[in-house]
Amino acid sequence: MDTLSRYLDDLAARLPREPRLREEVLAEVEVHLRARARALAQQGLDEEASMRQAVEQFGPAEEVGEALARVHRGGTWREGLAGGLIHLLAGLVASLPVLPWYYGGPWLGGWKLPLDLAFGVAVSAVSVGWGRRRRWAASWVGYGLLLAFGLAMAAARALAQAIWPLVAPHPDMGLDLTIPTLAAFLAWVPLAAFAYLRLTQRDRLSGVLAAMALVPFYWSVLMLDEVASPAQYLLILAVGLVSALATAVAIRVGEERQAVLALLGGNLVALLPVCYAAIYVTAYPAVLISLGGLLSPASAIASIAVYVAISTVLLLGPLWFQAGTDRLLKRPTSP
Numbered sequence: 001m002d003t004l005s006r007y008l009d010d011l012a013a014r015l016p017r018e019p020r021l022r023e024e025v026l027a028e029v030e031v032h033l034r035a036r037a038r039a040l041a042q043q044g045l046d047e048e049a050s051m052r053q054a055v056e057q058f059g060p061a062e063e064v065g066e067a068l069a070r071v072h073r074g075g076t077w078r079e080g081l082a083g084g085l086i087h088l089l090a091g092l093v094a095s096l097p098v099l100p101w102y103y104g105g106p107w108l109g110g111w112k113l114p115l116d117l118a119f120g121v122a123v124s125a126v127s128v129g130w131g132r133r134r135r136w137a138a139s140w141v142g143y144g145l146l147l148a149f150g151l152a153m154a155a156a157r158a159l160a161q162a163i164w165p166l167v168a169p170h171p172d173m174g175l176d177l178t179i180p181t182l183a184a185f186l187a188w189v190p191l192a193a194f195a196y197l198r199l200t201q202r203d204r205l206s207g208v209l210a211a212m213a214l215v216p217f218y219w220s221v222l223m224l225d226e227v228a229s230p231a232q233y234l235l236i237l238a239v240g241l242v243s244a245l246a247t248a249v250a251i252r253v254g255e256e257r258q259a260v261l262a263l264l265g266g267n268l269v270a271l272l273p274v275c276y277a278a279i280y281v282t283a284y285p286a287v288l289i290s291l292g293g294l295l296s297p298a299s300a301i302a303s304i305a306v307y308v309a310i311s312t313v314l315l316l317g318p319l320w321f322q323a324g325t326d327r328l329l330k331r332p333t334s335p
Contacts, residue, residue: 003051004033007061014065025068033058074254075135083136083209083251084244086123086143090217091240093119095233102230120147138199138206139247142213145192153184193321200322205259207318209247212263215311216270217243223274223307226282235274242270260316267311275304 008026015022033054040050058064075083097112099105127144130137160180200207220239224232246266250259279300 003048003055004030007033007055007058010061011065011068014062015068029058029064029068075251077248077252079134079136080248080251083139084247086126086139087212087217087240087243087247089119089122089240090143090213091237091243094221094240095237099230099233099237102233123147132198132202135203135206135209136251138203138209139212141195141199142210145188145195145210146213146218148191149184149188152188153181156180156184156187196318197322197325200318204319204322205250205254205256207322208260208263208315209250211315211318212243212247212267215314216267216274219311219314220270220274223278227277228281231277231281235277239270239274242266263315264312267315268308271308271311272304275307279303 008030011029012022012026015025033051036054036057037047037050040053041047045053093115097108097110097115101107101109123140123143124147126137126140131141131144157177157180160177160183196207196210199210217239221236224235227235243266246263246269249266250262253259253262279295
């Protein structure tokens with residue numbers, strides 16, 4: 001391997017993992033080094049010596065790689081806002097048709113279906129068009145996976161309801177929708193696993209950004225099912241806003257550890273009021289860890305701790321899944 005190839009390989013190991021960005025940076029460095037080597041060759045050096053001196057003047061790969069990584073790791077605020085926008089839109093789509101009515105505004109229930117359809121089309125377009133090429137689009141891919149699960153569940157239930165009268169001895173007994181839901185989930189898991197794996201292999205932070213659709217937004221919506229309105233819709237809107245801000249900061253920072261901490265912080269800020277409302281209004285989350293079957297401060301604290309732990313595991317799940325898959329697929333080295 002020649003001097004230039006070795007240097008570029010050493011440099012690549014220290015750059016961000018996003019393929020497109022890495023290729024652009026390496027191509028720019030290669031053009032610069034070749035131009036410098038040609039200039040040195042005109043002074044009488046042979047080809048290999050001129051390239052070696054050009055590399056030495058450019059600087060050690062470790063220092064240059066770290067400097068370039070710092071420059072290219074973070075995104076722009078525009079990219080951050082584009083990535084966070086989807087969370088805010090999700091909160092608006094869920095709350096806007098209903099919330100104004102509670103404060104004397106117009107009833108916008110008739111807009112729910114058009115808003116849902118527009119939201120689905122936008123999520124699908126961004127997920128397909130930019131999902132694999134832009135870090136900010138990873139948030140949209142997360143909602144795209146939720147949309148895919150919703151469609152799979154609707155299809156499974158429609159199919160089950162069509163088949164049920166043909167196979168049930170007493171069709172009027174009704175249909176337990178647990179089995180269709182489970183079938184949709186089992187069909188969706190391979191798709192989600194593949195999408196998360198591809199995202200995290202390309203860029204580890206993208207996998208966590210995609211998981212923000214599940215946590216805290218979707219997780220919070222599930223916990224607020226029994227909370228009375230308008231508190232339910234206000235909290236959903238607040239969760240969307242907090243998720244949007246945390247996502248924008250994470251994309252802008254870019255550095256993996258700091259970005260993940262920003263997302264975990266956003267999850268915590270969003271989840272605590274949601275847990276409080278769900279526990280003290282309905283008490284159903286605390287039932288899992290209630291002491292003697294009664295809601296108490298101790299059971300509430302334990303429940304909040306468990307739900308924060310579960311949401312953290314879900315949020316960091318893509319990183320652990322990718323690490324486990326890489327370890328599982330790693331070929332043993334020959335002695």
